[in-house]
Amino acid sequence: MSLLENLNPEQLAAVTLPNQSALILAGAGSGKTRVLTTRIAWLIQTGNIGPNGLLAVTFTNKAAREMLTRISAMLPINVRGMWVGTFHGLCNRMLRAHHRDAGLPQLFQILDSQDQHAAVKRMLKAANADEDRFPPREVQNFINAAKEEGRRPRDVEIADESSRRFADLYAAYEEQCQREGAVDFAELLLRTYELLSKNEVLREHYRSRFRHILVDEFQDTNRLQYRWLKLLAGPANVVFAVGDDDQSIYRFRGANVGNMAEFERDFHVQNVIRLEQNYRSFGHILDAANALIAHNKRRLGKNLWTSSGKGEPVRVHEAGSDNEEARWLVEEIQSLAREGLRLADIAMLYRSNAQSRVIEHALFSAGMPYRVYGGLRFFERLEIKHALAYLRLLANPDDDGAFLRVANFPARGIGARTLEQLQDAAKSGGMSLYKAAGALAGKAGAAIAAFLRIVESLRSETQGLPLKEAVEVMLERSGLVAHYRSEKDGADRVENLLELVNAAAAYIQEEDANDLAAFLAHAALESGDNQAAEGADALQLMTVHSAKGLEFQAVFVTGLEEGLFPHEQSVFEDDGLEEERRLMYVAITRARARLYLSFAQTRMLHGQTRYNVASRFLDEIPAGGLKWLTPRLRGSSPMEDVAWAAPKRVPQPAVPDHGFRIGQSVLHPKFGQGVIVNAEGSGIDARLQINFGRQGMKWLALEYAKLQPA
DNA sequence: AATCCGTCTATTTTT
DNA sequence: TAGACGGATT
Numbered sequence: 001m002s003l004l005e006n007l008n009p010e011q012l013a014a015v016t017l018p019n020q021s022a023l024i025l026a027g028a029g030s031g032k033t034r035v036l037t038t039r040i041a042w043l044i045q046t047g048n049i050g051p052n053g054l055l056a057v058t059f060t061n062k063a064a065r066e067m068l069t070r071i072s073a074m075l076p077i078n079v080r081g082m083w084v085g086t087f088h089g090l091c092n093r094m095l096r097a098h099h100r101d102a103g104l105p106q107l108f109q110i111l112d113s114q115d116q117h118a119a120v121k122r123m124l125k126a127a128n129a130d131e132d133r134f135p136p137r138e139v140q141n142f143i144n145a146a147k148e149e150g151r152r153p154r155d156v157e158i159a160d161e162s163s164r165r166f167a168d169l170y171a172a173y174e175e176q177c178q179r180e181g182a183v184d185f186a187e188l189l190l191r192t193y194e195l196l197s198k199n200e201v202l203r204e205h206y207r208s209r210f211r212h213i214l215v216d217e218f219q220d221t222n223r224l225q226y227r228w229l230k231l232l233a234g235p236a237n238v239v240f241a242v243g244d245d246d247q248s249i250y251r252f253r254g255a256n257v258g259n260m261a262e263f264e265r266d267f268h269v270q271n272v273i274r275l276e277q278n279y280r281s282f283g284h285i286l287d288a289a290n291a292l293i294a295h296n297k298r299r300l301g302k303n304l305w306t307s308s309g310k311g312e313p314v315r316v317h318e319a320g321s322d323n324e325e326a327r328w329l330v331e332e333i334q335s336l337a338r339e340g341l342r343l344a345d346i347a348m349l350y351r352s353n354a355q356s357r358v359i360e361h362a363l364f365s366a367g368m369p370y371r372v373y374g375g376l377r378f379f380e381r382l383e384i385k386h387a388l389a390y391l392r393l394l395a396n397p398d399d400d401g402a403f404l405r406v407a408n409f410p411a412r413g414i415g416a417r418t419l420e421q422l423q424d425a426a427k428s429g430g431m432s433l434y435k436a437a438g439a440l441a442g443k444a445g446a447a448i449a450a451f452l453r454i455v456e457s458l459r460s461e462t463q464g465l466p467l468k469e470a471v472e473v474m475l476e477r478s479g480l481v482a483h484y485r486s487e488k489d490g491a492d493r494v495e496n497l498l499e500l501v502n503a504a505a506a507y508i509q510e511e512d513a514n515d516l517a518a519f520l521a522h523a524a525l526e527s528g529d530n531q532a533a534e535g536a537d538a539l540q541l542m543t544v545h546s547a548k549g550l551e552f553q554a555v556f557v558t559g560l561e562e563g564l565f566p567h568e569q570s571v572f573e574d575d576g577l578e579e580e581r582r583l584m585y586v587a588i589t590r591a592r593a594r595l596y597l598s599f600a601q602t603r604m605l606h607g608q609t610r611y612n613v614a615s616r617f618l619d620e621i622p623a624g625g626l627k628w629l630t631p632r633l634r635g636s637s638p639m640e641d642v643a644w645a646a647p648k649r650v651p652q653p654a655v656p657d658h659g660f661r662i663g664q665s666v667l668h669p670k671f672g673q674g675v676i677v678n679a680e681g682s683g684i685d686a687r688l689q690i691n692f693g694r695q696g697m698k699w700l701a702l703e704y705a706k707l708q709p710a
Numbered sequence: 711a712a713t714c715c716g717t718c719t720a721t722t723t724t725t
Numbered sequence: 726t727a728g729a730c731g732g733a734t735t
Contacts, residue, residue, distance in 0.1 A: 058724090059724045059725075060724045060725080061724085061725085062724085063724085086724080086725060087725075088724095088725045089725085110725095112725080113723090113725085185725050186725095188725085189725095217724080220724075249722075250722080250723075250724075252721085252722065252723080253722085253723060253724085255724095351721070351722075352720095352721050352722070353721085353722085354720080354721090354726090354727095357726085357727095374723090411711075415711080416711095524725090525725065526725085527725080543721090543722065543723090544722080545721095545722050545723070545724090546722090546723085546724090548724085549724090564721095567721055567722080568721090569721060569722095570721080570722095579722095583722080604726070605720085605726090606719080606720060606726070606727095607726040607727080608726085711735100712734105712735085713733100713734080713735075714732105714733085714734070714735090715731105715732090715733085715734090716730105716731095716732095716733100717729100717730085717731090717732105718728100718729085718730085718731105719727105719728090719729090719730105720726100720727095720728095
């Protein structure tokens with residue numbers, strides 16, 4: 001059986017597990033995707049189920065695509081039509097199929113986070129809510145949190161006046177969405193959950209159809225997603241959950257690692273299979289990762305190993321400043337490139353996006369090509385949003401969000417007053433803006449009427465046209481392209497709009513349904529690439545979060561400073577530090593052959609210089625596997641026989657009379673090593689503010705503190 | 711309706 | 726430092 005060739009014993013056991021639910025603890029680089037896809041192929045090949053008898057769920061569209069590609073490489077079957085997708089994608093599919101049962105219009109629109117934000121703002125305005133007490137962002141978070149707990153407005157706990165108001169606003173938001181036929185991300189999940197929960201026939205239909213349910217990145221599921229799975233699975237179905245609790249880094253978004261333990265209990269898991277053999281990194285890198293993560297208390301437990309030898313030590317570099325760190329990075333990368341490493345095989349990771357600036361600056365000055373991941377994605381761009389809004393109005397005239405977005409864009413003399421007037425009319429008539437617009441008279445009415453004519457003629461002209469041509473007509477008729485052509489910096493936007501035509505042409509809908517609605521759902525569910533074009537050999541820059549799931553020949557983890565990584569905000573959060581450590585674990589395990597850890601003594605943050613202590617994570621990695629590229633003040637390691645880099649240059653302020661200066665490292669008998677961050681007073685009366693990293697920030701009187709220069 | 715200016719704020723972000 | 730936002734100005 002060629003399918004099962006070259007699987008290690010644990011992988012093999014997982015793939016061929018008999019019909020009972022199982023939890024696969026798959027460490028980084030342990031062949032998780034391979035196990036998942038081979039399992040599917042094996043189930044089908046052995047006649048256990050047909051391609052349509054299983055459902056596989058992932059978190060990203062990319063992962064879903066990858067899975068389908070691999071399956072079709074393993075089996076001579078048509079994978080189109082298989083239920084492999086993201087939670088949201090699969091829910092969308094169910095809701096489209098059963099929109100009536102779910103209480104939704106056939107062409108319901110999906111709101112992405114941006115759209116939702118706008119919708120909440122609109123609702124708050126209509127409800128006359130005090131913007132200071134109810135900021136849109138907070139209300140949005142409240143609503144999403146409630147939905148992810150499976151709570152409707154009536155289920156929200158009301159403790160005080162404020163929570164009562166929040167619940168009311170939530171209700172108003174729901175009403176608005178329902179009226180407009182709009183569904184946000186969390187709603188896709190909750191609606192489907194409620195649909196299955198209330199409708200026994202449907203529930204049984206899907207339960208008997210999907211005998212096998214497979215879940216990827218299980219540690220990232222939130223409470224609602226877990227309940228959804230539990231509901232869909234029922235007692236007789238087999239759930240194959242793959243995850244790694246050590247790589248749970250999205251708790252702040254509602255991911256609940258606790259689902260893993262709960263899953264074991266709820267599904268009577270007999271088999272927890274650990275995939276611990278790592279096929280990605282060399283020994284020293286894995287040792288570092290293992291040692292680090294061992295500092296976490298709550299773990300299911302796992303130790304990665306490799307048969308490929310220790311490899312190179314983990315290199316550590318200390319820089320005087322963020323700028324110096326960046327310059328060193330460039331030099332080091334240049335030497336890696338000279339050794340023949342492709343730039344695209346090198347990643348620079350950082351904890352927060354703001355850190356990329358300094359690095360980018362240095363790379364730019366050195367003329368080194370790089371690519372930054374993150375930022376605006378294709379379908380999130382303003383001009384694309386505008387274009388989509390026109391399309392949305394065609395699909396669903398009651399979409400007030402779309403109406404407001406483009407009624408006066410490009411400008412056609414519809415002012416804020418007109419729109420307000422219109423909103424009032426719509427509200428009192430209990431109808432959508434579009435419907436109310438027809439009745440508006442007077443001068444304002446004329447402008448509005450012109451807009452309606454545009455939409456109506458668009459509608460009739462695109463009737464029956466293939467999607468691609470419909471988009472072309474829309475771009476033309478709406479005046480969007482013309483508008484951006486006439487704008488001085490509009491060239492990129494025009495290009496993007498034309499790219500939208502390509503996207504429409506390339507879009508192949510999965511089954512049945514309305515082209516346009518399906519394309520709009522696609523646009524909302526898959527916001528597109530957020531990385532520059534492939535092809536050119538360029539260095540990869542990204543946050544540690546977005547590096548999850550990727551691997552590189554060489555990895556630089558930068559900015560390893562207390563307060564930055566671990567982030568200072570994290571210490572206030574329950575379990576925050578452990579999550580930061582998991583994040584560091586993810587960072588380390590991205591590297592195949594070479595891993596660099598770097599930090600800087602000073603860093604410009606929020607417009608002022610901060611003096612930092614090295615991250616505690618550096619101390620949590622055994623010194624034996626580390627090779628310091630810069631001199632260290634204390635401690636030693638066997639590998640410290642390296643040529644030391646140029647002496648550190650810290651910008652030095654004038655030395656005050658007491659002999660201590662800002663930025664200086666000092667040693668305190670109780671608090672250990674710290675860095676002077678601030679000082680006031682002079683002579684014997686001076687007080688120094690010292691950052692002791694883990695011990696915190698302290699103000700010490702020089703007279704009493706027994707400080708010595710370190 | 712577009713632009714300018716002061717104020718505020720500042721992790722991470724699969725869908 | 727830099728961007729986002731709201732209010733005021735042209």
